[in-house]
Structure formats: C-alpha cells, structure tokens
Amino acid sequence: MNTTAPVDIYNSFFGFHERPFTLVPDPDFIFWSKTHRLAYTMLEYGVLTRSPITVVTGEIGAGKTTLLQHLLKTLPEDVVVGLISNAQGDRGELLQWVLHSLGVRFDPAASYVSLFQHLQDFLLETYANGRRVILIIDEAQNLNVNTLEELRMLTNINSNKDELVQLVLVGQPELRELILRPELKQFVQRVGSSFHLTAMNRDTVGAYVAHRLHVAGGTGREISDDALDMIHDLTGGVPRLVNQICDLGLVYAFSAEEHMVTKETIESVLGDGVFFGAASLNGGQANEA
Template identity: 55%
Template sequence: MARIKLYTDFFRFEDNPFTLVPDPEFLYWSPQHQEAFAIFEFGLMSLAPITLLTGEIGAGKTTLVQAMLPRLGPDVTVGLVSNAQGDRGELLQWILYALGEPCGSGASHVQTFERLQDVILREYAAGRRIVLIFDEAQNLSEDGLEELRMLTNLNSRKDVLVQLVLVGQPELRDMINRPGMHQLLQRVAASYHLKKLDKGYAADYIRHRVRVAGGTGDEFTDSACDAIYNATKGVPRLLNQLCEFTLLYAWAGKVRRVDGETVGDVLADGVFFRGHDPEYESAFARLSPRPPFSGASPVV
C-alpha cells in the first residue's frame, strides 16, 4: 500500500509515527507495558487456564498481543478472535473460524461444541496446545464467558489443551468480578491492568515514536508535549490522534517543530475530538478563537 506522504517527507520521516494501526515496531516499553508483557508471557508459559489483560481504550493492549505472537513457538496454535458477539453457539463458530476450521451452517450448539473439541484434541495429539485470544472481550455476554470457562474443563492437571487470553476494557474486570462469575474468576491465574501514561512517559512516548519513524525526537518541544498530555490525559491512542494533527498543522505552516502554540491551534479549531470530558471542554473554552485552518501546499 502506498504511503500517504503529506508531512512525512517534510519532516524526513521514513514512516508515519502516529498511525492508529497496532504496530509492535512502534511499541513504547514504559515500565507498566514491560510489566504487562511479562505477566502476559508468564500466563502463557506457566500454562495458566485464563490470562486477563485490561486497560483503557487505546492503552496499547492489542499492540502487546501483536508483540507476543511471534514469541509463541511451533507447539502453540493461536486463534485470535476480535469483537466476538452473539449467543453461545455463535461464539463457538467464531473460535472455529479463528482456528481456520470450517463450520457448517445449521449445526446445533452440541454439534459445534463437538467439532471444536475434536479440533482441540487433534492439536493435542500433534503435540500442540491451543491459545485463544479474545480482543475486545468486554463485548462478550456472561453466557459467552461461561462458555469459554467450560472449554478449560478439557484441561487436566498435567495436560493443558487450551488456554484463554481475555483482552478488554476496564468493564471486563467488572464483569469477571460479579458474584455469578466466581468460577471463571478462579481460573484467572495471571492478570494485569494498563493505565494511562503520566506526563513524563507521555513525552517519552511521543519522541520514541518519532525516532522509530526516522526523526530525531526534537520535532516536539517540551511545551508541545505538555499541551498534548493535558488534552489527552496520557491515553496513547488519543496521543497519536492529536500528534498527527499537530504535525499536519506544522507542515502546512512550514515550521519544523511542533510547539505549544501549534497544539493550541489544533485544539482551537476543534479538529481533535476526544469525546465528552468536562475538564477538557473547560480548557478548550479558555482558548482564544483563531481563523479556521486552511490547508497549505506541500513543502518540497
């Protein structure tokens, strides 16, 4: 796919530093991301029945999953299920599809479960265990989570046939902690919750991504990093979105560094949308109005 240049050539970047697509090459290893990865790896290597990874929207959960996949050996068959919804029978179909297994239409729940069980036993006979990773698992119903717990019953003390990794937003933890979910909770042997970045790590995150993309890291001043943090509260996905706009504005204005004034211009124009946040809206209201942004010609 052709790279959209816009500001990348102007700043002499080799790539877009703030793409929203999860990319392990851009992963910023803050202390908490290192801890989360270690717990994630511990859960898989210790054969934990269920590993739980939660965090705020855009905290880097999916990127951590992408970084883990290459580390899994040939004795592991991975099924990655994203945004699975529906009833219990449909969930089993999602799993079969993720494992690359055909699932005939019209099959009953019992038939679908038997089909999945056959796949799991086949992989076990071949010396492989199955790891099922559910991204955005907060979208699963309680019945769906209970269905997943039942899969871990195929394991014995000595032999682990299937492991589950549940990745989701904070409400997933709330779901699992409900009184009726105690049997599932007892199977969670490893868990970690990713929080937002603090101000210092947010600045490091911004400059890290710029350097990975081929820049120097000095493209963002301290005042810019402070203003970006104040507007995003350290959520990585929001950091990416706002930084993208600030680079676009700097390119249009033919300036080589993003400063606090550039960030203020982006916020004043209202092109950055972070959802309802009274604190952010109060800060936005204090910004002085400015003429609307008008796109400039690319600088060669």
C-alpha cells in the same frame, strides 16, 4: 487525485521515512513503558505457565492490540492460535466463533452438543500431535455472563493433567467489572494471570513521543516540552489520542513551515476544532498513571 502526496511532503519536511504517529497499531513502533512492559510480562507469564485464563484490560487506545500483535509474533511454532475480535452472541454462537478462528470446518446447523464434540476432537488431535491451542478474544468486554461461563467450560477439556486450551481475554475496563460479578466466581478462580493497563504519565508521554519520532527517522525533538505538557493534559496519557494530536500538530507545523511543534501549534489545532479526542476524556483532564 494522489492522496499520498501530502503525507510524502510531511515526511520529507521533517526528515521522516514514515509517519511517526498513526492510529493503526504497529509493533515496529512499540514503546516499552513500565506499564506496557508489565502488561506484556503478564501476557507471557500466562502463556508460558499455561494459565487457563489470562486477562488484560485497559482504556480504549491504551495499546492492548499492539501488545497482542507483538505476542503473536513471538509465540513458538507448536502453538495453534485462534484469534477472535469483537465476538458477540449467546450460547452456541460463541462456539462457532471459536471453531472458525481455529480453521475448523463445521456445520452451522449442527447442535451445540455436536459443535462442542467437534471442538473437543480437534483439541485432542492437536494435543496428540504435540501442539497446544491458545484462544485469544479481543474486545472481550462485549461478552456476557453466559458466554464467559461457556468459555470457562472450554478450560475443563483436558488430557490427564494437561489442559488442551488456554484463553487470553483482552478488553476495556468493563471486562474487569464483568468478570468480578458474583455469578462468575468459578471463572475468576481460573484466571491465573491478569493486568490492567493504565494511561501514561507526563514523563512517559515525553519518552513515548520521542521514541516514535526517532523510529520514524526524526531527532526526537520535533515537539517541544511545553507542547508535550499540553498534549498530556489533553489526552490523559492515552497513546492513541497522543498519536492523533501529535500527528495533527506536525501537520500544522508543516503548513506553517515550522520545524517544531510548540504549545502555540497545539492551541491552533484546538482552536480549529480538528481534534475530537479531548471530548472523550471529560474535558481532557489529565489521568495520571
């Protein structure tokens, strides 16, 4: 069975060379809303100023991972990057995640002290070779007070005035709440750059949708204004949910041989119960940025 045929027909019908709305982060489709540009500027600021800790938070689907991928594409060659996604565990386990992300071989049975010394030796050697290390932790809201404190201790490793590792923590809003706990006062003092990525307002949703339609090869007007009003209300301006319902709207319009997604199209999507995103937003009430 050829599962790609429906997607090909969908694209041909609207004149797209690829689907404009997918759930997979794609830097080629990145849309620089004011909020996303500010978030990325703070990411860059943290990296360029060698901030010990940079924190970026936002709701699920707000575009954090897309920004991270764009950052990774623009880092200079003298940067060694360790990327950890969804790390969990307590003291010692996190250190193994760090060593693994940097491609450093280690004995899993080694003591915490040995692992820490192993990491410190790697950082010193990297620094001596004129390079620096950035450790990026995605889905960092899954960490706890102990592991965050362990990460802070890594920023104490230095050579003269230069710190040997920078931390970039990216996660959901719970991460911000976690960091602000009284036990993590020392951690907060090391945060040199931070930003909270909010949802898009109605105007931004319209610009975002038109941008993705254009990038895919469309006119940017395949989704009507009244449909966009409804899409914003249903999704609260969360990019991933906007992608999901716009994609479904295009499928329904294609099925009806209509070249524009209208409010009636979106109502049909909702009526058939195929869009589950609204249930995650307290009934789909809009959340203005």
